[in-house]
Amino acid sequence: MIPIAGQRIRKGLDMIGIGVIGYGYWGPNLVRNFATTPDARVVAVCDLDRQRRDLAALRHPGIETTDNPRTLLENRAVDAVAIATPVASHFELALQALKAGRHVLVEKPLTQSSEQGRRLIEAAERAGKTLMVDHTFIYTGAVRKIRELIEGGEIGEVLYYDSTRVNLGLFQSDVSVLWDLAVHDLAIMDYLMPEEPRAVSATAIAHVHGQPENTAYLTVFYSGNRIAHVNVNWLAPVKLRQTLIGGDKKMIVYDDLEPSEKIKIYDKGIELNGDLEAQRNIFINYRTGEMRAPTFDRAEALAVEAKHFVECVQTGKTPLTDGRAGLRVVRILEAAAGSIAAHGQMVEL
Amino acid sequence: MIPIAGQRIRKGLDMIGIGVIGYGYWGPNLVRNFATTPDARVVAVCDLDRQRRDLAALRHPGIETTDNPRTLLENRAVDAVAIATPVASHFELALQALKAGRHVLVEKPLTQSSEQGRRLIEAAERAGKTLMVDHTFIYTGAVRKIRELIEGGEIGEVLYYDSTRVNLGLFQSDVSVLWDLAVHDLAIMDYLMPEEPRAVSATAIAHVHGQPENTAYLTVFYSGNRIAHVNVNWLAPVKLRQTLIGGDKKMIVYDDLEPSEKIKIYDKGIELNGDLEAQRNIFINYRTGEMRAPTFDRAEALAVEAKHFVECVQTGKTPLTDGRAGLRVVRILEAAAGSIAAHGQMVEL
Amino acid sequence: MIPIAGQRIRKGLDMIGIGVIGYGYWGPNLVRNFATTPDARVVAVCDLDRQRRDLAALRHPGIETTDNPRTLLENRAVDAVAIATPVASHFELALQALKAGRHVLVEKPLTQSSEQGRRLIEAAERAGKTLMVDHTFIYTGAVRKIRELIEGGEIGEVLYYDSTRVNLGLFQSDVSVLWDLAVHDLAIMDYLMPEEPRAVSATAIAHVHGQPENTAYLTVFYSGNRIAHVNVNWLAPVKLRQTLIGGDKKMIVYDDLEPSEKIKIYDKGIELNGDLEAQRNIFINYRTGEMRAPTFDRAEALAVEAKHFVECVQTGKTPLTDGRAGLRVVRILEAAAGSIAAHGQMVEL
């Protein structure tokens, strides 16, 4: 399971030195994965909390720790920075890192606003450095398999994407459930859907007075007869990660909590026959064929993602989830927040 | 299973003669259940289709069949009429029946518009007859148990109702999925929620050009911090009947497709501690206790409902799902249709 | 759902008159299905219990009812007899019917002993009449599909059949859980397995003193490296109908309680490589491919079976589940009972 080779701490010519800012919930996963990524070496970890720094030091002997991002950025062994701090600090830290000539991987969502996102993209271009957003699900074997199924034509035209992503989750005080959970679906949709959405209508509620919304419902409109819907909730009794993707040939159920069959492809749908002008249900036939659960790559998403980031840094190629992908998602989140404030009124993108 | 006594065809003083209009999908269930309801006797069945009439006659020897509702209404043995025809005909048939001095049970939704609903309620009052709408789920043991749990205080304040009701269903050409599937949830909400909603925001799509919407998403707003959401879809690969009901003490998962444990009560939630003014997540504690699946009455809903209708007819008492309940649901459907046309803009009720 | 044509009560030249003996739990299903079988007509029903006879008469006007099997057998309109009485009476009733020149369909298990089974087979041959046993599962689309998968070679060599068939069931006072539940699996195995078993080892327990065993475990040995195991229990908290069928190419999970995907075919298994003489696990490779859930005929098993019985009666062809199939199953039950008495000692067949 654990590739031994990747754990040898050496730093050759092309070896990328990684600095991780933020060692809270997600940071340790970044450190652990970069530690076993070929051509990468975790050089430094920054966290404001002393206990977290001690823990990083204990787990990864030889890593430099600091409570000051500036110190980390001044470290010449740091070629690239992974930022896993609260959303509010993403923009400033990423901007500083890019200005300091470092490649940057930012935790999702990229920034708090599309304006910030655009400025980061510009900064990265000016610096000629890689800017990548950590849309983790894009690097899972399951989501990549679904894209393959869509691109290969097996599903046909995608008619809808419908996701329920709820659990009794960590209420966050700085961002709403929209920016915490819905961002996953928007990132997946950005990767899977063959076009960009054109508008969004959203509603939400904050059950705890003064706190951000903990329940939100988004409808995302595309051109033609395509739609997406996302239901996110931090106050649910059970954990659900249930996604239906309806195509005009086949339909997919994607359940990330299923231990083995995460993707099920149903050879089901309707067929329109006869005189469509007549528009009577007699012309709609129901098709119910077999279901199959394909195999897919089961590598840890973050390992795949870390490798991809290092490769982009080394070769200069554009990441799958580059700054623009991050910006596209932030724009929808921003529009959704506007729609929520307007009680569901559609906001164009 | 089948109470023999109820099947004896006799008609005493208090015996209610039932006429059923519409012997398509739902009508046979009405006939079958009224046939075994104490104090009721199915006298006549009306259907336009000869094959359906023949089938009714074969299954229930002794029942009069006709293709003309007027004939059925002129039958003096018919004291009450159950209407199971397409929605578009509900209003006219019910109005005729009430004017002819018959008690009326109408399939859901009550009418096509709230204006029609109001007129039926007036007609029933004028005629001094019972008007009841067939909100079947209200008569299931599961939904009645959930109301009991809410009223008994075990759940605490209801914070949200969230339902996913999807399947590869019969595309209907006269009504949208809203009037076909969402009506079930609106009827359940009308029964369970301690107050009437104040507004609705809805979005939808018709994947088949020229046909009614087959996918719809409703957010229903209540006063205070209460919300409801309904996701209905005729074009889903799997059948889901999944309802989450979040209370501030406990939370319910209600899954009508579960063969045994349809209701699960989770002793889960959050607790707010400390200085709420500070509004930091450090004051939100997560509580995770046991789950329990209570028992409930497993009698067939329609049998319970038929008995209730006959009792209301006999005693003059107001049905649990009277015309006003039907009207309240139609008003939300109407508002939702308006919101869909306005791309999600909230419509006040 | 209900084919109207089949319900027309007429009796042409080739029309087979059916008499049903026993109108308890299963008899009504037989009557209901023969009533809609082409070329069949239910003529008479016999039950000792007056209430049951009244119910049959109420449901099926025109059927003759009697409390005396002899009366039913003397009815010249009765061409064939379906026996759905307690097991202890199967042999006598079937024998009388055959001697009276009637075709016979007997509820499972065929008889209480293999001796009785052999005598019935002889009697049927002597009379030149059809003798069929109601091994219902053989007529389900699911089991027929599994046989197709095995015969088509997709599964490869069948290595094992492993079934868990438990629930909180009706404790029977005349037969043990072996003769009530395990009989289903033995009938399915008789149909699916490419050879007859050669021995059985079984254990069981009666938790209620003086009552038959309510829990039993059977291991059935075949030649070569093939085995079967059946776990049956009337005292289980949940209902399970879980069957694993392992082949050397693929493996099947068959769950009769699954509403849609009853059969799942797993492209999983082991592959033996290298020097098999070395016999070290390094030579066993694990293969994990996709899973698929095929479609299958969803017609009601008993309808298919009734049609097959009538066809065999008309044409003289040998039923799929003839007396010999019934006998083969009874022989295993008998041997299993012997093994139980000997605390698991293997009994050769």
Next chain:
Amino acid sequence: MIPIAGQRIRKGLDMIGIGVIGYGYWGPNLVRNFATTPDARVVAVCDLDRQRRDLAALRHPGIETTDNPRTLLENRAVDAVAIATPVASHFELALQALKAGRHVLVEKPLTQSSEQGRRLIEAAERAGKTLMVDHTFIYTGAVRKIRELIEGGEIGEVLYYDSTRVNLGLFQSDVSVLWDLAVHDLAIMDYLMPEEPRAVSATAIAHVHGQPENTAYLTVFYSGNRIAHVNVNWLAPVKLRQTLIGGDKKMIVYDDLEPSEKIKIYDKGIELNGDLEAQRNIFINYRTGEMRAPTFDRAEALAVEAKHFVECVQTGKTPLTDGRAGLRVVRILEAAAGSIAAHGQMVEL
């Protein structure tokens, strides 16, 4: 999640130095858990494979590594030895360790034979050292909760234990599925059942010629009307960890693969009424009440177990899973192997 304090590498007066022999599949879990156990410190790791030793050294800087168990036993900092090697070597290694005056924790099963088990117990007594067997499941919150439910009387008299433990597993060439998987159930039964079993009947098959049995079925007999059954299989398409425990008051379903509700308690059963001498099913009533899923301690079993081992070593108290528990399980395995050889014939214990 990870207690930081426990990771500080220090060794005070009562600090127990742990040496781990075998760093293959299970050894790393032992090292990881002892590393965070209060009052314990992992001093040395022994493995024949150089790559495994390198990995241990990389992960746990400061640990001594060796390919020779003798070297590890000569290390004076080693107070206690945890043995996670193939079963065939358990006896020799544990005996050497005890003779060298070390406390011993042995991977399950304790030994290859009851004779060996007895000799280890004697050796431990002679040396005055702790001998414990790693029956991991006994230290899970779920199994401890079930014991609590049984001891508290909620379940009533335990009538049966029925476990299905199958998957497409690692075919082992040194031990059969009995010694690999069934041992878990026998250990759980040893902990839960109120008495020792008195006999066993078992059957099994080796689908790969020359390899140990990969499929086995055990029936374990207790006095009175109590029974247990274990179905283990390395060649199954799906992973099942399904245990039914029937009591005369309530029944438990324990499924270790359920992410949240691992234990479900069903208020179901039968009640015997009336004249039991009459022995007719009319006197058996079925009771179906609510189901509840209790909460339980979710701490990692091996962490609890490591702490318990250290405590026993420090205080001299008898481990929950001492050598005698290990021996009791080995005796049943031995008897089961005998019964398998005799094709199911019951072997007394």
